[in-house]
Amino acid sequence: xxxxxxxxxxxxxxxxxxxxxxxxxxxxxxxxxxxxxxxxxxxxxxxxxxxxxxxxxxxxxxxxxxxxxxxxxxxxxxxxxxxxxxxxxxxxxxxxxxxxxxxxxxxxxxxxxxxxxxxxxxxxxxxxxxxxxxxxxxxxxxxxxxxxxxxxxxxxxxxxxxxxxxxxxxxxxxxxxxxxxxxxxxxxxxxxxxxxxxxxxxxxxxxxxxxxxxxxxxxxxxxxxxxxxxxxxxxxxxxxxxxxxxxxxxxxxxxxxxxxxxxxxxxxxxxxxxxxxxxxxxxxxxxxxx
Amino acid sequence: xxxxxxxxxxxxxxxxxxxxxxxxxxxxxxxxxxxxxxxxxxxxxxxxxxxxxxxxxxxxxxxxxxxxxxxxxxxxxxxxxxxxxxxxxxxxxxxxxxxxxxxxxxxxxxxxxxxxxxxxxxxxxxxxxxxxxxxxxxxxxxxxxxxxxxxxxxxxxxxxxxxxxxxxxxxxxxxxxxxxxxxxxxxxxxxxxxxxxxxxxxxxxxxxxxxxxxxxxxxxxxxxxxxxxxxxxxxxxxxxxxxxxxxxxxxxxxxxxxxxxxxxxxxxxxxxxxxxxxxxxxxxxxxxxxxxxxxxxxxxxxxxxxxxxxxxxxxxxxxxxxxxxxxxxxxx
Numbered sequence: 372x373x374x375x376x377x378x379x380x381x382x383x384x385x386x387x388x389x390x391x392x393x394x395x396x397x398x399x400x401x402x403x404x405x406x407x408x409x410x411x412x413x414x415x416x417x418x419x420x421x422x423x424x425x426x427x428x429x430x431x432x433x434x435x436x437x438x439x440x441x442x443x444x445x446x447x448x449x450x451x452x453x454x455x456x457x458x459x460x461x462x463x464x465x466x467x468x469x470x471x472x473x474x475x476x477x478x479x480x481x482x483x484x485x486x487x488x489x490x491x492x493x494x495x496x497x498x499x500x501x502x503x504x505x506x507x508x509x510x511x512x513x514x515x516x517x518x519x520x521x522x523x524x525x526x527x528x529x530x531x532x533x534x535x536x537x538x539x540x541x542x543x544x545x546x547x548x549x550x551x552x553x554x555x556x557x558x559x560x561x562x563x564x565x566x567x568x569x570x571x572x573x574x575x576x577x578x579x580x581x582x583x584x585x586x587x588x589x590x591x592x593x594x595x596x597x598x599x600x601x602x603x604x605x606x607x608x609x610x611x612x613x614x615x616x617x618x619x620x621x622x623x624x625x626x627x628x629x630x631x632x633x634x635x636x637x638x639x640x641x642x643x644x645x646x647x648x649x650x651x652x653x654x655x656x657x658x659x660x661x
Numbered sequence: 662x663x664x665x666x667x668x669x670x671x672x673x674x675x676x677x678x679x680x681x682x683x684x685x686x687x688x689x690x691x692x693x694x695x696x697x698x699x700x701x702x703x704x705x706x707x708x709x710x711x712x713x714x715x716x717x718x719x720x721x722x723x724x725x726x727x728x729x730x731x732x733x734x735x736x737x738x739x740x741x742x743x744x745x746x747x748x749x750x751x752x753x754x755x756x757x758x759x760x761x762x763x764x765x766x767x768x769x770x771x772x773x774x775x776x777x778x779x780x781x782x783x784x785x786x787x788x789x790x791x792x793x794x795x796x797x798x799x800x801x802x803x804x805x806x807x808x809x810x811x812x813x814x815x816x817x818x819x820x821x822x823x824x825x826x827x828x829x830x831x832x833x834x835x836x837x838x839x840x841x842x843x844x845x846x847x848x849x850x851x852x853x854x855x856x857x858x859x860x861x862x863x864x865x866x867x868x869x870x871x872x873x874x875x876x877x878x879x880x881x882x883x884x885x886x887x888x889x890x891x892x893x894x895x896x897x898x899x900x901x902x903x904x905x906x907x908x909x910x911x912x913x914x915x916x917x918x919x920x921x922x923x924x925x926x927x928x929x930x931x932x933x934x935x936x937x938x939x940x941x942x943x944x945x946x947x948x949x950x951x952x953x954x955x956x957x958x959x960x961x962x963x964x965x966x967x968x969x970x971x972x973x974x975x976x977x978x979x980x981x982x983x984x985x986x987x988x989x990x991x992x993x
Contacts, residue, residue, distance in 0.1 A: 406771055406774075453954065456958060457957060457958065457961065460957065460961040461917065461961060461962070463711070463717070463909070463912075463913045463917060464913055464957045464961045464963075465957075466909070466913070467909070467910055467913045467914070467953060467956075467957055468953070468954050468957050470906060470909075470910060470950075470953065471949075471950040471951070471953035471954040471957070472950065472954070473950070474946040474947070474949055474950040474953070475946070475947045475950030475951065475954075477946060478944040478945065478946035478947035478949075478950065479944055479947050481944070482943050482944035482947065588902075592778070592782065595775060595778075596775060596779075599771065599772055599775050603771065632783070632786045632787065632790060634782060634783070634786060635779075635782065635783035635786050635787065638779035638782060638783060639779065639783070641775070641779070642764075642768075642775070642776045642779055645767075645768060645772050645775070645776065646764055646767050646768070649767050649768060649769070649772060650772075
């Protein structure tokens with residue numbers, strides 16, 4: 372029983388990372404109906420930026436905030452420079468541009484920082500043990516940070532004029548433009564926010580998976596799965612999907628098949644869920660008029 | 662010269678070039694060219710599914726791997742001649758693809774992309790799996806001998822493998838061409854563009870979608886078998902997720918829903934990584950990514966789309982066409 376509880380709780384902790392990436396994916400998907408395949412690599416790049424600052428002697432939380440700002444600007448710039456010129460291209464062409472972005476970021480990070488694995492500090496105390504020995508402080512911290520991000524995103528979209536404008540631009544771009552919302556900039560802001568949320572996920576993941584240019588490939592896949600399981604048009608569903616995927620992955624690894632093919636098993640379960648509920652657990656079923 | 666004749670001449674010239682190339686190039690370049698032929702088969706198969714039928718697959722590397730492993734295991738465990746493994750690999754992949762297509766009917770767009778992506782992720786892991794090691798050779802994979810050219814042909818083995826792949830590829834392209842330009846192809850396109858209307862017209866949507874999956878997997882499996890024969894080696898790590906992504910890149914860069922696009926795409930995925938490597942040793946994939954994004958900017962409809970546009974423009978400027986214009990300048 373103890374072991375089971377341990378697995379579930381540590382699954383929740385990694386689930387937090389998936390939830391953040393899923394949230395970042397949903398942020399862009401809601402506004403533009405594109406899945407940003409480069410989201411994981413953006414987060415990885417942000418984490419390297421944070422590492423550079425910490426390495427240069429900045430205190431952790433200063434580096435944290437600066438990295439969020441940097442990632443926001445990077446997201447906005449990518450939307451403006453790379454994505455904007457092709458917004459009317461066929462969907463698959465846009466997917467290919469994202470894949471291009473993915474390999475560029477990955478390769479540039481490897482080129483600048485090398486492919487050797489680096490350790491990344493956790494901001495939470497090392498030895499304190501809360502809840503007996505079920506979770507390490509970093510795991511608890513990770514969950515707390517994820518929930519905090521979720522809360523902030525909720526407050527932003529629910530209670531600020533800018534959040535309202537962004538929701539309007541995503542739901543009905545034409546009418547929003549008519550009432551004076553600059554829809555193009557709202558999309559860019561969405562990219563910026565997604566960049567920052569991804570950066571949080573990267574910095575939380577790095578102490579566990581270590582820092583290297585390929586650290587996010589698995590995480591992105593799980594985040595994608597989480598977003599789809601939860602429903603890609605629903606941020607809360609996506610975040611919950613993240614926790615579900617994290618727990619499933621851990622339980623599958625611990626009890627069903629061992630760590631060798633746990634990725635496979637987790638994905639099979641996810642696809643199984645989708646076969647029963649094709650628009651995700653909490654997604655809206657789209658009804659289209661023919 | 663009519664458009665029909667022009668096309669026949671172009672095809673004949675292309676065929677002559679394909680036959681002449683292996684005698685003009687070094688054996689390494691012949692090997693690369695053979696890979697282009699193999700990739701072209703995959704891309705044609707993937708185009709049937711993704712381009713013509715609108716089902717996005719990020720997992721065709723899995724079918725490629727299945728085809729390759731069937732050939733490798735058969736050559737390793739039985740005395741079957743290498744050429745006989747190719748149709749077997751195609752047949753198995755046809756069935757596997759059709760069966761995978763059945764549950765995939767419930768999934769659309771991104772969800773299907775995820776399911777197929779899961780397939781691609783799972784494949785190398787399953788091939789490494791301990792319980793299958795007796796067959797698959799585990800992480801080490803399987804190595805086998807290079808097939809010899811038939812004694813009555815004055816070819817070395819690289820040239821023979823090239824022609825062997827070409828002999829397999831040409832009928833596959835002819836079949837694909839006929840399939841896509843006839844009733845079946847129109848049904849596939851109708852399902853992609855207007856699923857409800859297609860069903861209302863009496864098209865068995867479920868059957869056509871699963872069949873598209875099956876045929877597409879068959880092409881990919883055949884290509885996988887050929888790929889194994891020309892490299893004489895299979896291992897789980899020869900089929901990373903990136904292979905599946907390359908295939909999607911290939912059809913989009915070559916041109917979605919275009920048969921000639923398969924050839925352009927195959928050239929891209931075989932040669933551009935090398936070119937990128939030659940430009941920058943330090944960050945070759947960054948160069949590759951820049952090429953990729955650049956391609957999408959310059960030709961959002963792929964190379965085949967660009968060629969089509971250029972040809973249309975050239976035709977619009979031909980003198981005999983201009984004579985047909987009525988005095989007001991409007992075409993009749």
